[in-house]
Amino acid sequence: MTELALRALRKTYTGRGRAAVEAVRSIDVELSSGELLGLLGPSGCGKSTTLRMIAGLETVTGGDILIGGSSVVALPARQRNIGVAFENYALYPPLTVAENLGFGLAARGGCGRAEIRRRVAEMAERIGITGLLDARPAGLSSGQKQRVALARALIRVPDVLLLDEPLSHLDAAQRDTTRRELKRIQRDSGHTAILVTHDQEEALSLADRIAVMRDGEIQQLGAPEEIYDSPANLFVADFVGEPAINLLPGTADGPGGVRLSDSVRVPVPHRIPAGRAVVLGIRPEDLCLDDTGARARVTAHEPLLESGIATLSLDGVAKPLVVVTGPEVRLDRGDTVRITADPQHIHVFDAQTGDALR
Amino acid sequence: MRRRLLCAAADLALIAYFVFALFPVAWMVVLSLKPTNELFSTYFSFTPTLDSYRTVLGAGDDQGVPFLRFFVNSLVVSLGAVALSLVIGLPAAYAAARWRFRGSENLMFTLLSFRFAPELTVIIPLFVLYQQLGLFDSYVGMVWVLQLVTLPLIVWIMRSYFSDLSPELEQAALLDGYTRKQAFFRVALPLVKPGIAAVSLLAFIFAWNNFVFPLILTSSNAQTVTVGALSFLGGDRPKYNLTAAAALVSVVPPLLLALTIQRYLVRGLSFGAVKS
Known part of the structure; x- marks a missing residue:
């Protein structure tokens, strides 16, 4: 098993008569052997370009890619020993599943027919697709196709496995099992x-570490709980978390407090110079209804099965506040409630730079 | 009741159109079966004879027109033109579908313009050129000039077939150890076979039916059926029955070809319409 390192990796697309597009600006990541890194970001953030550069399907503008300590930038895709499970599966339609799996082994040579058959059977057993070996891709469900695609990527025993949006075409039930x-x-x-995805749930549940990307740059690199619990900036805070974090602009009024409006002041553990413009980030699940906190009026409440989502309006605060409530809570539009948040779970960001203040 | 009437009316209209559309063909068949002395009779009564066909195919009095030779010429020239266009056009279409390079669209448009520019505009300079290059009335010359007809067709149609293929299929092959060339030949090409069949037939028909190029650029050696069929009209008396028979005989190869690859044709025409 092998480690993978990306060093100052860059990709710039230059078009004739058009401004150059920096798809990937400078990516530095090191993956230890056996680690699964999630590249998470909105479309156009450069995550797929990064994946394609590692695979050798895209040329590299600058920087280096090291697999097992040696640079592969100069090697064509076929010499890199990388397995890719493509988003659209890329299964060869005229071939059966078994032939699709054997295709890559046959291409490299050095594998006899019997050997190929044995390895196909073994891989099918491992992925749980033995019953599908004689089927053609057109007859498979999305979940089955995804497994076959994964099996095809793995059968060559690649040094690095790349997963491109592996769950995006699956329905909810298949998504969980897959x-x-x-x-x-x-x-x-x-x-x-490396797992590339725009779906935070996918990244949070699968990855050992997550790199949140935007505009070709890594915004934050860390374990899933780190990304979730202490987002490095407004973008990461906003992008990760469902329902989305509440971001409320305010002004620091002396250490330990942020004023959101004339009547609402939120105590925070941070020491911020008075008068500084900040944005408070409070996750909906970190807010709770009790009898002591700030007054808020209910504008909507969606009771779900195991929890509910309430939208509240705070006195003098323009942005609505979203709160996750318990399952037994029943609220009506126009009700007045009081809410508090544990100061330890309040994130404070600089309003200008968007960076988290610690 | 109303529905039924409408259906019947629609059927009648279709039958009327069918008769209208097939009338010229039927007229040709009738003409080709008429004996020479009854050619210009206006009443519909004559003794049908296959003499015209015998003459055309060389069994009867051949009138000095080597029709079979024209027929072979047409086959050689049309098949040659399609084959050459496939060899050049398939890689070109693939490249045009997969890569955008400087001037690629201009190149593709130039190619297309060969199709809508009237052949007559270039035929005189071509005639002079062919005379000087020694290509006049030769197979090579005809195959070459027919590229104007077949190549744009093949490149443009095959380009859209290749565009419909997901590039990930080839990329997966590249990762599996194939070279770019192998990915083209072993992955992309087999998947567009139905398209190749359909476009080859189309190109063959266009090449086979071409009239202007062989009319001006050939004389006796490489002359094709389209021009050859007209030879029967020369001389003291135009022999329409022979021309009609010749025309009907020359329909046979494209027809046979269409029937043999019909299976591919249907798939070829519907390919790409359904995205997986």
Whole structure:
């Protein structure tokens, strides 16, 4: 098993008569052997370009890619020994599943027919697709196709496994089972892997570490709970978390407090110079209804099964506040409630730079 | 009841159109079966004879027109033109579908313009050129000039077939150890087979039916059926029955070709319409 390092990796697209587009600005990441890194970001953030550069499907403008300590930038895709599970599966339609799996082994040569058959059967067993070996891709469900695509990526025993939006075409039920499968298979095989996704749930549940990307740059790199509990800036705070974090502009009024409006002051543990413009970030699940906090009026409440989501309006604060409530709570539009938040769970960001203040 | 009437009316209209559309063909068949002395009779009564066909195919009095030779010429020239266009056009179409490079769109448009520019505008300079290069009345010359007809067709149609293929298929092959060339030949090409069949037939028909190029650029050696069929009209008396028979005989190869690859044709025409 092998480690993977990206050093100051850059990709710039230059078009004739058009401004150059910096798709990837400077990416520095090191993956230890067997680690699964999630590249998370909105579309156009450069995550797929990064993946394609690692695979060798895209040329590199600057920087280096090291697999097992040696640079692969100069090598064509076929010499890098990388397995990719493509977003659209890229299964070869005229071939059966077994032939699709054997395709890559045959291409490299050095594998006899019997050997190929044995390895296909073995891989099918491991991924749980033995019953599908004689089917053609057109007859498979999305979840089955995804497994076959994964099996095809793994059968060559690649040094690095790249997963491009592996769950994006699956329905909710398949997504859960496939996600668990994916996790198990990657753990068992011990492959160093990169997962590219725009779906935070996918990244949070599968990855050992997550790199949140925007505009070709990594905004924050860390374990899932780190990304969630202490976002490095407004973008990360806003992008990760469902329902989305409440971001409320305010002004620091002396150490230990932020004023959101004339009547609402929120105590925070941070020491911020008075008068500084900040943005408070409070996750909906960190707010709770009690009898002591700030007054708020209910503008909407959606009771769900195991929890509810209430939208509140604070006195003199323009932005609505979203709160996750318990399942037994029943609120009506126009009710007045009081809410508090644990100061330890309040994030404070500089309004100008967007960076978190610690 | 109303529905039924409408249906019947629609059927009648279609039958009327069918008769209208097929009338010229039927007229040709009738003409080709008429004996020479009854050619210009206006009443619909004659003794049908296959003499015209015998003459055209060389069994009867051949009138000095080597029609079979024209027929072979047409086959050689049309098949040659399609084959050459496939060899050049398939990689070109693939490249045009996969990469945008400087001037690629201009190049593609230039190619297309060969199709809508009237052949007559270039035929005189071509005639002079061919005379000087020694290509006049030769197979090579005809195959070459027919590229104007077949190549744009093949490149443009095949380009859209290649565009419909997901590039990830080839990328997966590249990662599996194939070179770019192998990915083209072993992954992309087999998937567009139905398209190749359809476009080859189309190109063959266009090449086969071409009239202006062989009319001006050939004389006796490389002359094709389209021009050859007219030879029967020369001389003291135009022999329409022979021309009609010749025209009907020359329909046979494209027809046979269409029937044999019909299976591919249907798939070829619907390919790409359904995204997976």
